[in-house]
Amino acid sequence: MTVLVTAGVPASAARPVSAYASQPPVLAEPEVPEADVPAVEPIGRDGSPRPSAQPGPSGPATTVGIRLLDAPVDRRDDTRAHKYVVDHVRPGTTIKRRIVVQNDSEVRRTAALYAAAADVTEKGFVLAPDRTENELSSWIDVEPAEETLAPGEEVEALVTIAVPRRAEAGERYAVIWAEVAGVDGRNVRNVGRAGIRVYLSVGPGGEPPSGFEIGPLAGGREKDGTPVLTAQVRNTGKRALDLAGELRLAEGPGGLAVGPVKVEAGTLALNGSTTVRVALDRRLPDGPWAAKLDLASGWTKRSAAGPVTFGPVPVAASAVDRSDQVLTGGLATSGLVLVLFAVYAYRRRTRLRQSATAA
Numbered sequence: 001m002t003v004l005v006t007a008g009v010p011a012s013a014a015r016p017v018s019a020y021a022s023q024p025p026v027l028a029e030p031e032v033p034e035a036d037v038p039a040v041e042p043i044g045r046d047g048s049p050r051p052s053a054q055p056g057p058s059g060p061a062t063t064v065g066i067r068l069l070d071a072p073v074d075r076r077d078d079t080r081a082h083k084y085v086v087d088h089v090r091p092g093t094t095i096k097r098r099i100v101v102q103n104d105s106e107v108r109r110t111a112a113l114y115a116a117a118a119d120v121t122e123k124g125f126v127l128a129p130d131r132t133e134n135e136l137s138s139w140i141d142v143e144p145a146e147e148t149l150a151p152g153e154e155v156e157a158l159v160t161i162a163v164p165r166r167a168e169a170g171e172r173y174a175v176i177w178a179e180v181a182g183v184d185g186r187n188v189r190n191v192g193r194a195g196i197r198v199y200l201s202v203g204p205g206g207e208p209p210s211g212f213e214i215g216p217l218a219g220g221r222e223k224d225g226t227p228v229l230t231a232q233v234r235n236t237g238k239r240a241l242d243l244a245g246e247l248r249l250a251e252g253p254g255g256l257a258v259g260p261v262k263v264e265a266g267t268l269a270l271n272g273s274t275t276v277r278v279a280l281d282r283r284l285p286d287g288p289w290a291a292k293l294d295l296a297s298g299w300t301k302r303s304a305a306g307p308v309t310f311g312p313v314p315v316a317a318s319a320v321d322r323s324d325q326v327l328t329g330g331l332a333t334s335g336l337v338l339v340l341f342a343v344y345a346y347r348r349r350t351r352l353r354q355s356a357t358a359a
Contacts, residue, residue: 062192063105066178069098069156080242080298084197085159085176088207092165099142099157099196101178103149109180110148113157115140118173118197120240125197125267127175136172136200139163161200169203171239171270201239208238210300212268214276217291219308227280227310231293233265234273237300241268245295247278249308253285265295286312 068083075081085097103109117134119126128134140161147155159176179193201208215232222228235241243266248259258280265276276293287309294303 062109062180062182062190064109064111064178064180064192064194065102065104066176066194066196067100068196069100070096075298078298079296080199084199084242085161086199086298088201088203089163090204091163091167091202094160094162096161097159099159099176100154101147101149101157102154103151103180105180105182105192106151107182108148108150109182110146111155112146112179113142113177114145114179115142115159115174115176115198118175120173120267120269122269122272125173125240125242127195134172134174136161136174136198140174140176140198142176161198163200163202167202171199171201171208173240174198174200199240210239210241210297211235211237212241212243212295212297212300212302214293214295214302214304217293217304217306217308219287219289219291219310221311221314222279225282225314227282227284229278229280229291229293229308229310231276231304232273233268233276233295235268235270238270240270241297241300242266243268243276243295243297245293247294248292249280249289250292251290252287256285258284258289263293263295268297280310283313284310286310 068085071078071081072087075086078086080086087095089095101111101113103111114131115137116130117128117132117137119128119134140159143158143160144155147157149155175195175197177193177195179191181191213234213236215234218230220228220230229247233243243264245263245265246260247263248257248261250257252258261278261280263276263278265274268274276295278293288307289309290305291308292303292305294301296302
């Protein structure tokens with residue numbers, strides 16, 4: 001039996017909260033960003049994306065919130081498991097998680113709760129359109145499947161994942177969605193939805209290892225002068241990763257130090273690699289700097305350190321010293337005035353001599 005701890009805020013203040021939920025987080029690394037699951041995903045009647053789920057000419061916004069309440073007790077130190085459903089189970093296992101759904105619209109809305117397909121590719125965590133099903137989403141049941149909520153009202157739902165006994169080993173991905181819909185004045189159906197990712201590893205024995213490598217740190221500048229630190233990161237483990245972390249620069253010119261600067265590297269597929277890019281302030285001096293990059297995916301953490309330089313800071317056009325140009329221009333103007341005066345004086349003397357000769 002899997003023992004759960006409270007991963008988020010309970011749906012009701014009267015519900016008891018576990019002792020662990022009131023303790024400060026064990027890990028100091030930043031939380032992994034939910035970069036690829038939008039809080040609101042507006043969809044037009046024809047299935048094409050709409051610019052936003054903001055109010056139409058005659059209707060309020062269609063927005064909804066969702067959060068996870070439970071995480072396995074053996075993952076209390078895994079920050080990912082407090083935001084997403086992250087687990088490893090044997091074939092034939094059934095797991096349950098509580099979630100909370102909130103109507104963020106200004107009117108009563110009916111929220112549909114369901115699971116749909118997702119995948120992890122070189123592009124990151126990729127969402128399938130609409131209610132597309134995959135193997136994992138077919139194992140997921142959400143109860144209730146639908147609930148009508150007043151503005152700001154919350155409801156608790158139960159997610160059950162039943163893994164078949166003959167399921168093949170491997171990691172699978174899906175999203176648990178909460179969806180609300182409305183119609184604006186043009187009879188266009190707006191859909192807003194928010195989701196919780198599911199990373200489920202299936203197989204005998206213990207959980208497959210997670211790991212990654214960070215390559216050498218390098219510095220450079222963009223054409224506009226923005227300094228950028230880059231590092232190649234490769235997934236060396238057997239599970240997908242959600243990478244985030246911090247960059248620190250120390251021992252810079254004059255003893256300067258920078259950071260911590262938040263770093264978001266997104267989701268990294270099995271055997272995948274990506275280039276982490278951290279853009280910094282354009283005024284940052286060339287260096288050298290002592291750089292340290294810390295990345296984490298849940299409880300899997302790695303660091304890389306080394307000296308970096310970014311190149312000279314470009315001088316803005318408005319800051320160029322033009323005093324020599326002003327001086328040169330002034331001298332040229334003065335010389336031209338002298339030449340014109342000399343020509344005028346010569347012509348006047350010539351006219352006077354001609355007048356005297358004629359007399």
